[in-house]
Amino acid sequence: MTHGDSVLPRRTAVVVFLAFAFAYFLSALVRAVTATLAPTLAQEFSLQAADLGLLAGGYFLGFAAMQLPLGTWLDRHGPRKVALAFLGVAVVGSLVFSVATGFSGLLAGRVLCGAGVSACLMAPLTGYRRWLTPTAQMRANSWMLMTGSLGMVASTLPVQWALPVLGWRPMFWALAVLIAVSMVVIAIWVPTWGSAAASRTPSAGQPPDAGTPLVAEGYGMVWRHAYFRRLAPLGFFVYGGMVAMQTLWAGPWMQRVAGYTPLESATGLFWINVSMLCTFWIWGMVNPWLLRKGYGPDRLMTLGLPLCLVVLLGIIVAGPAAGGGAWALFCVSCTFVSLSQPAVAMAFEQALAGRALSAYNLVIFAGVFVVQWGIGLAVDAFAAAGLATVPSFQAAMAVYLACNAGAYAWFLLKGQRHNAGQTPAP
Numbered sequence: 017m018t019h020g021d022s023v024l025p026r027r028t029a030v031v032v033f034l035a036f037a038f039a040y041f042l043s044a045l046v047r048a049v050t051a052t053l054a055p056t057l058a059q060e061f062s063l064q065a066a067d068l069g070l071l072a073g074g075y076f077l078g079f080a081a082m083q084l085p086l087g088t089w090l091d092r093h094g095p096r097k098v099a100l101a102f103l104g105v106a107v108v109g110s111l112v113f114s115v116a117t118g119f120s121g122l123l124a125g126r127v128l129c130g131a132g133v134s135a136c137l138m139a140p141l142t143g144y145r146r147w148l149t150p151t152a153q154m155r156a157n158s159w160m161l162m163t164g165s166l167g168m169v170a171s172t173l174p175v176q177w178a179l180p181v182l183g184w185r186p187m188f189w190a191l192a193v194l195i196a197v198s199m200v201v202i203a204i205w206v207p208t209w210g211s212a213a214a215s216r217t218p219s220a221g222q223p224p225d226a227g228t229p230l231v232a233e234g235y236g237m238v239w240r241h242a243y244f245r246r247l248a249p250l251g252f253f254v255y256g257g258m259v260a261m262q263t264l265w266a267g268p269w270m271q272r273v274a275g276y277t278p279l280e281s282a283t284g285l286f287w288i289n290v291s292m293l294c295t296f297w298i299w300g301m302v303n304p305w306l307l308r309k310g311y312g313p314d315r316l317m318t319l320g321l322p323l324c325l326v327v328l329l330g331i332i333v334a335g336p337a338a339g340g341g342a343w344a345l346f347c348v349s350c351t352f353v354s355l356s357q358p359a360v361a362m363a364f365e366q367a368l369a370g371r372a373l374s375a376y377n378l379v380i381f382a383g384v385f386v387v388q389w390g391i392g393l394a395v396d397a398f399a400a401a402g403l404a405t406v407p408s409f410q411a412a413m414a415v416y417l418a419c420n421a422g423a424y425a426w427f428l429l430k431g432q433r434h435n436a437g438q439t440p441a442p
Contacts, residue, residue: 024147024207032147033156035205036095036140037163039103039198043133044167046110046191047075050126051267051285052175053184055278061119065268069392072264074123076385078109078130080378084235086135087374091367094209095139096202103199106132107192114188125188132195137164138374143206145361145369154303154313157358161351162296168262168289176282238375243363246430247356248379249423254321256383257416258350262288264388266343273409274339284340291344295351313355314431320352321424328417332410391416 024032050057050072057063063071082102089098109132113125140160144153178187238244270276270284306316327346331338357376364372394412403411 022146023149028207029148029152031205032143032207033140033159035201036099036136036143037160038201039099039133039195040136040140040160041163041167041170042191042195042198043106043136044164045171046106046129046133048168048171048263048285048289049175049187050075051262051264052172052282053179054264054267055271055281056179056184057122061122063119065395066389066392067119068268069264069389071119071122071126073385073388074126075130076259076381076388078127078132079134080130080381080385082131082134083138083374083378083381086138087235087371090135090139090142090370090374095135095143096206096208099135099139099202099206100199102132102135103195103202104132106195107199108132110188110192110195114185114192134377138370138377141357141361141373142370143209145373146366147207150362151304151307153358153361154307154355155300158296158300158303158354161354162293162300165289165293165296169286169293172282172286172289176279235371235375237368238364238372241363241372242430244360244372244376246427247360247376249426250317250321250353250356251376251379252383253387253416253419253423254324254350255353255356255380256385257387257420258324258347258353259380259384260387260391261343262292262347263384265391266340266347269343269409270339273406274336276339281340284343287340288344288347291348292351295348296354299351299354313359316355317352318428318431320349321427324349324352325417325421325424328413328420332413332417335406335410387416 050068054068054072057071058068061067086098086102106129109125109128109130111125112128113122116122116125137160141153141157144156148156175187266288267281267285270281271278276284306312324346327342327349331342331346334342357373360376361369361373391412394415395408398408398411399405
């Protein structure tokens with residue numbers, strides 16, 4: 017197939033996108049399915065709120081643990097080889113989860129699944145940094161996230177309907193088979209990868225050895241980068257928190273605060289994910305037009321992110337009156353932060369793109385783990401202090417809101433000192 021050292025022809029780029037999109041669809045389904053299965057797993061294994069938070073967060077713990085080596089391997093070996101190796105681990109994780117007889121087995125399966133699918137977004141985004149033009153990268157990023165939302169849609173009502181018929185264990189057997197199929201698709205369709213040195217985009221004042229794959233130097237450059245530091249708190253709390261709500265806590269809120277039945281909760285999650293799917297599709301369509309009008313990622317995040325703070329405050333105040341529609345509005349209003357991912361990639365040269373993206377993804381998914389588990393701990397702690405269920409959830413979400421507001425304030429303050437390079441308009 018066409019060698020992956022330059023921008024791909026349109027037809028080849030579409031084929032590569034579809035190959036990666038199939039794997040990312042499955043990774044999102046695996047990620048989000050715990051929200052739908054939470055009542056079943058809680059009943060079968062007698063899980064508390066903190067246990068559910070740790071179980072869902074275990075996926076992200078495994079995911080985050082692989083990000084630093086993943087970035088180096090992506091820059092060195094390319095998306096195709098790395099994605100295939102990691103997806104093999106996801107197959108094993110799905111099988112381990114399916115045969116678990118206790119909480120420790122469930123947790124081990126989730127950690128392996130998280131580690132195994134940790135390349136499903138970073139691998140294509142690293143490839144897109146080399147294979148696509150800057151504006152095409154913005155569009156492809158949004159449409160990859162749309163594919164992920166489609167996977168999350170599949171994890172809600174379809175899973176809820178199939179649960180009484182199949183049971184949750186056969187579902188994970190089927191997932192293992194589908195992940196194996198995605199490995200075959202990637203092996204056939206995705207281009208090979210040239211050396212990091214061959215792919216470098218020279219820039220003025222760039223030191224001659226900046227493309228070295230050494231972990232210490234590569235990640236040192238990423239961590240010290242002013243733009244990376246500016247975005248890190250947003251990635252941790254806002255982006256990570258959006259995923260935490262979408263994949264876990266929106267479900268328990270709808271059941272324990274708003275009084276939904278499990279089926280109503282699954283329906284609510286279904287529409288949350290449909291709304292996210294539509295939003296990311298729209299982002300992919302309008303990004304080139306917005307860039308032509310001068311609305312780059314920084315400007316859009318500055319203008320748009322206050323919306324999610326206002327919506328979350330409304331959810332907290334409304335309490336039981338805030339159901340699936342309110343959480344859908346919150347998740348949609350958070351999608352402005354998704355523009356930070358391609359912005360981070362384009363702030364670095366091609367030879368560092370894998371490490372820059374993986375480092376930022378580490379920040380995001382460390383945030384998912386902390387927010388998922390932290391809210392569970394906070395709900396239990398407030399309940400132990402004497403608060404009823406509804407006030408406990410409201411208090412926990414108020415703490416989360418304060419963290420989001422602080423992250424946005426940091427983004428604004430750091431923006432006075434540093435601005436990322438402008439994304440070229442189409």
